[in-house]
Amino acid sequence: MPGARHSILRTLPTSASRLAKHAWPPVLFFVVVVSAWEWAARAGFLDPMVLPAPGEIAANVVDGLSSGLYIINLQVTLMQAISGFLIACALGVAMGSLTTLSERLSRALQPIVLALEATPKIALAPLIIVWFGYGMGSKVALSAVIGFFPVFISTVSGLRSVDPGRMDVLRALGARRWQIFKMVALPGALPHIFAGINIAVVLALLGTIVGEFMGAKEGLGTLILYANGNLDTARVFSILLVLAATGLTLHALVDFTRARLLFWDDADTAIPTGPGT
């Protein structure tokens, strides 16, 4: 038996055993806090309008999902957020690339970009409602505006930090500027760009929710406002849980795409060349 246990331990991947070792503190913390919370709520120490019991929130999540209410509204919110996110990525990479290709354009745009970057983009929400109305357009636009800057700035910084040695290889062949851009600069900038994209994906969701707060007929943001108005705090919490799960899923999707595109950049999984490593 001890032999069997030993072999199982040895066949376990180190990452899995490490995970098991590091997983228990957060799990323990979660269980303790939720139990205390549940107990306090049942004992009547907590006003359910301020902090409803975890059990009640969980029931609300199940109810909202099974009735289809959350699904329908999540689809609307997700559609708007992803549209805005994709526009932010496309515009951010395109504008960032144009800016670095032309030194003059870069200098011309710099003050505007700096001013806009310092502006809290949420403050543009009322203006965007005026421009795009109360429909889907304003939510997409707000998501795109908020998501644009991290992508734009990471694209510019990525393209500015091109490895000069790799560039020399192309220059020595008499490569044109766009060839250098396509074959060296852009692929080399992708790790930077993905850092920006990872921020943009959550900001796009934020933009959509704020847009829905400003006025909308459907979407999870609208649902939160309704629930809040009805003093249904359990529902507010349960929608927040759905939004958190959505944000995490979007992050995971970006990470998945990153791993696919940047298979060459993962320093952690670099193939060991020598024996015994």
Add this chain to the structure above:
Amino acid sequence: MRPKLLGYPPDGGRSSAAAETGLAAASPVSPAIAVRGLAKVYQTNAGDTVHAVSHMDFDVDAKEFVSIVGPSGCGKTTVLRILAGLVGGYSGSVSIGGRVVHGPTPEIGVVFQDANLMPWRTVLANVMLPGEVLRLSRNECRERALALLKLVGLEGFENKLPRELSGGMRQRAAIARALVHNPKILLMDEPFGALDAMTRDTMNLELARIAVESGKTVFLITHSISEAVFLSDRVLVMSSRPGRIIETIRVRNQRPRGLDVIATPRFSEMVLHIRHLLEGEGAPASTVTLAH
């Protein structure tokens, strides 16, 4: 290698005498590279002017192997970058194959100090990169790339990523890449400087073979005097500040040479002679490496 180099020839002068009979493969037609009155002045940020290179004249004949040795900062790399068309703003003229050039030309392949492979491309795709830049036929380029990978000893590594290769293998891939568009001239800027001594010896033997087999004109920059003497038909010795050629040494042994050449007294004499030249120029001893 070091003790052999400094001392006692094992078989007297016999091998060197035999090697002396071989003639350097230089042809008298128009030179592959002709440099006339080359000078380059840099302005530093502090406003000082630095004469990186001044009044350089030299030719490199077709299929000739010429090295430049000199202390750090003597302007060797500047000369190479000017030849490669990567540095402008110089005075004097540079002709490649009889034509004055002012920028990069596909007649040249360059191997840099670092392999500078694109980490997102496989070894084969990296070697094929010049073909894409110059828009050569994809199939021909692929065939040439595969043949060159064989020549540099990377057969079977075509589909690996650069990070899966050792430093020496990456530099071999860089050499294959520099040759894929079939340039007449190969410029090399301390290509093995970052490698360990053992790998470097191997790479020098390989380079000696590749240079002869591919029939290219090679212009090599190196810190290592013995490397230069071992590989070259001629060695240009440079001094620093201002960078200029102080002597040209002709090595008459037939190329490619085996490592046994290093043990001959003639070889040690040449190495010592160059070393004294560089020391006479006030080069710090540390920059003049003997066996590398």
